[in-house]
Amino acid sequence: MPEIRKQNAFSKAMSRNNNRWLLTYAKIMSNLSNKKRLKIYRKLSALLRNRFSLMNALEIIYNGISEEGKKPNDPMAIAVSVWGHSLQEGHPFSDCLKGWAPIRERLMLSVGDVANLESALLNLIKVSEGSTRMIRPIINAVAYPAFLMMMSVLILYAIGVYMVPPMLGAAPNIVWTGTAKTLIDLSDWIQNHWKLAFSILPLLGLLIYGTIGIWTGRIRVKFDRFPPWSLYKIFTGITWLLALSALVKGGVPVSIALTSLRRDSNRYLKERIDGALSFIKNGDNLGQALDKADYEFPDKQIISDLKVYSELDNFEDVLDKLANECLEDSVYMIEQRAELMNTIALLCVSGIIAWAVFGTFDMQDQITSAMGKTR
Secondary structure, three states, X not given: OHHHHHHHHHHHHHHHOOOHHHHHHHHHHHHHOHHHHHHXXXXXXXXXXXXXXXXXXXXXXXXXXXXXXXXXXXXXXXXXXXXXXXXXXXXXXXXXXXXXXXHHHHHHHHHHHHOOHHHHHHHHHHHHHHHHHHHHHHHHHHHHHHHHHHHHHHHHHHHHHHHHHHHHHHOOOOOOOHHHHHHHHHHHHHHHOHHXXXXXXXXXXXXXXXXXXXXXXXXXXHHOOOOOHHHHHHHHHHHHHHHHHHHHHOOOOHHHHHHHHHHOOOHHHHHHHHHHHHHHOOOOOHHHHHHHHOOOOOOHHHHHHHHHHOOOOOHHHHHHHHHHHHHHHHHHHHHHHHHHHHHHHHHHHHHHHHHHHHHHHHHHHHHHHHHHHHO
């Protein structure tokens, strides 16, 4: 009888939420609500640890989110009701999340369908939280320098349009030299090409953003040593290592784990996984394969460690420890590079302002000198 009641609970929820647009909206919100999904996973893991069945756990979570059915249209309540309904129909839990969560989350939870779902959930939470910890300093590393560089363009525009022309009008026949001449040349250029001046940085940002995950080849390996590509390499490398360690700890062989992670990867990561897989198939361990692939991925130190650890009997435990240590080191490294990028951008803005001030003083000196000669 209790099982029939649970089935009816999810069936009633599905009948109330059969609107196609409502389901589409709920799917979008579920995919975007990373924190809410992780909160559900955390509750689910806790309930499973206390010997609740998966169906019971989902019903308890659904009742909590929907406030005992009073808010059935909450996106996450709809998501959980769909998961429960799919589970009733005999689908594995990872398949129940199809369309409601990223592919990588489903991949990591598929290990739990055949082994220990509670551990798979905890590993998934660890990987997601690790990724979030790196995203914040990366945003800071990119956003503030970009803001300062746009401020530099605005300063140059203001100088070229509002400050230099009146001074030129005061002394139209002077042959300008030195810093004053460079300031005037800039004024002429920015008045004629102001649209280009304001669009260069945004277009460059869009170009980098659009290609950073698909640009491959040996030239990319060299660019990966410099920001912003180096920040992307750190983020991708540590996220990949965390996911790999979670799968290996769940009992998945390294080669199969790499193949599984490849399915959810962009061209950049696929190239690096394919390079490692080709050598693993020839009998090399993970560290040796990454070294021979010669992409310096995730980085040289991690590769050196993996060459040693891959030979140990407790490799899955050591890999898990290494991934967590690398996460801590990477967050610190990203923060350090963010500070460096911020400092460089600040120095650029200061240099532009100083150059404009010196150029203005030089123009005034040349105007004063010219007026003195005419007397």
